[in-house]
Amino acid sequence: MKPRILFIMHVPPPVHGAAMVGKFIKESAKINAAFEADYINLSTSTSLNEIGGAGAGKIIKLLKIQADVVNALSRKNYDLCYVTLTASGPGFYKDLMVVGILKMFEKKIIYHFHNKGVGLSGKSVLTDALYRFVFNKSYSILLSKSLYYDVKNYAPAENVFFCANGIPKNQLTSTAERSDKDICRLLFLGNLMQSKGMLVLLEACRIVKQQGYLFECNFVGGWTDITPEQFSQKVSDFDLDGTAFAHGPKYDQDKRDFLSNSDVLVFPTFYHFEAFPLVILEAMQSGLAVISCPEGGIPDIVVNGETGYLVPQKDAAALAEKIGYLIQNPHVRQNMGKAGQERFSQLFTIDSFEDNICDILRTAAAGKPV
Incomplete structure (x- = not known):
């Protein structure tokens, strides 16, 4: 039986690195063949200028995301929940609400970080406690081994995978x-x-x-x-x-x-x-x-x-x-x-990325984070 994975991630618009990788995953024939996958768009912005802002529209979108997550978890028993967690700032607190729902349903979580900032933000008693809550018994994917320093205070090395980004091949002038x-x-x-x-x-x-x-x-x-x-x-x-x-x-x-x-x-x-x-x-x-x-x-x-x-x-x-x-x-x-x-x-090809991410997700779905 294929592992059941709920992907909660950003997809365009707006266009940025995390959203583009989310698009690659959602459209990947290899990933969708390997897993029984469902997708929820985590983005509450439609343009770059809206990122980090607030407003009634964003609150409504956030509530809908949370409702979609609850509905998905209520309908299916997922082996793994994949979240493109924002490392810090307002985006972290927005994503934290989704993480809270997943924790409440006692789901196994793997975070895929496309930015950094945990090490910069985990200073106060409150943020330190929140990061400990988030990383507790969860997996993480980092884009490079050189980025582990950012999460090392919260994520045991055995719970961390590394997967470089990859992009599709384009026909370009040599x-x-x-x-x-x-x-x-x-x-x-x-x-x-x-x-x-x-x-x-x-x-x-x-x-x-x-x-x-x-x-x-x-x-x-x-x-x-x-x-x-x-x-x-x-x-x-x-x-x-x-x-x-x-x-x-x-x-x-x-x-x-x-x-x-x-x-x-x-x-x-x-x-x-x-x-x-x-x-x-x-x-x-x-x-x-x-x-x-x-x-x-x-x-x-x-x-x-x-x-x-x-x-x-x-x-x-x-x-x-x-x-x-x-x-x-x-x-x-x-x-x-x-x-x-x-x-x-x-x-850094898309094929390398797909192979790596499939191996990581299979391992995480079958494993038990410490």
């Missing part, structure tokens, strides 16, 4: 087929927010342009705490008109076109909850060299000096140095892109 070799195209891909490092990148672009390099930098993603007007003003202040461009969110083929026509992904994030950015996997699959920062699980994705570079956070000068070097040395960025493609194919 590094050897890229045209217009006279200009290096930089790409920032992700939500347009300060903590993802987009203003640091603009400052680095200012430095690189002053050094006389010819390049183009495209920013692709949804607007959050930076408005298009603020971006345009910063571009003007840094004398980057005609060099830096913002395109807003792009999906499917439109996004693939940007990846195909770029040479380097620059993702200088200092977002405290960053765990395992899918945008880096997309760039590696596309044959782009990657410049990022050692935040979360990124050092387990980008091999410094081989598939790209890791630079100190909020350091525009260090970022500019690496950008300038890759602009000057197209053969280096092309070799890094090829090495990144090979690393992606070995570790």
Whole structure:
């Protein structure tokens, strides 16, 4: 008999890493063939700007989620309940209500963390008690072994699994087929927010342009705490008109076109909850060299000096140095892109993810957390 699993997770909209992985799971033929699966959407937001906010609409959605969970548990005896638990902040308290229902029904739970922050939040007596309640006799999935420090005070090592994210294969232009070799195209891909490092990148672009390099930098993603007007003003202040461009969110083929026509992904994030950015996997699959920062699980994705570079956070000068070097040395960025493609194919495909997550869920469904 197939293990019965209730998946309580985020799916788009809005589009972010956890939601995209939720979409991959829900649409996976392999996962749905391996388990008797039911799905409940955990999201109460429909846009990026709504995340973290409140309101009557969100309360109604939250109550419906809780009712759906109760109805599902009342109808079927699940072997495992899978929850994409938000690690901290308002989202944690929202998800905590669902966890409480699962605990009340004495269900076995496995959490899949797509962000971090437990270690940052578990400071007060209240939050410490809540985390102990959540993690008690439950399993957890982390995206990288380097993220275990975040939950080690609450999750025994024997209750923790590790599963790197994977993404579907797309047909993209190879590094050897890229045209217009006279200009290096930089790409920032992700939500347009300060903590993802987009203003640091603009400052680095200012430095690189002053050094006389010819390049183009495209920013692709949804607007959050930076408005298009603020971006345009910063571009003007840094004398980057005609060099830096913002395109807003792009999906499917439109996004693939940007990846195909770029040479380097620059993702200088200092977002405290960053765990395992899918945008880096997309760039590696596309044959782009990657410049990022050692935040979360990124050092387990980008091999410094081989598939790209890791630079100190909020350091525009260090970022500019690496950008300038890759602009000057197209053969280096092309070799890094090829090495990144090979690393992606070995570790970060959707097939690898599906195999790993199926093994983990089977083990958890048959096991007993300590």
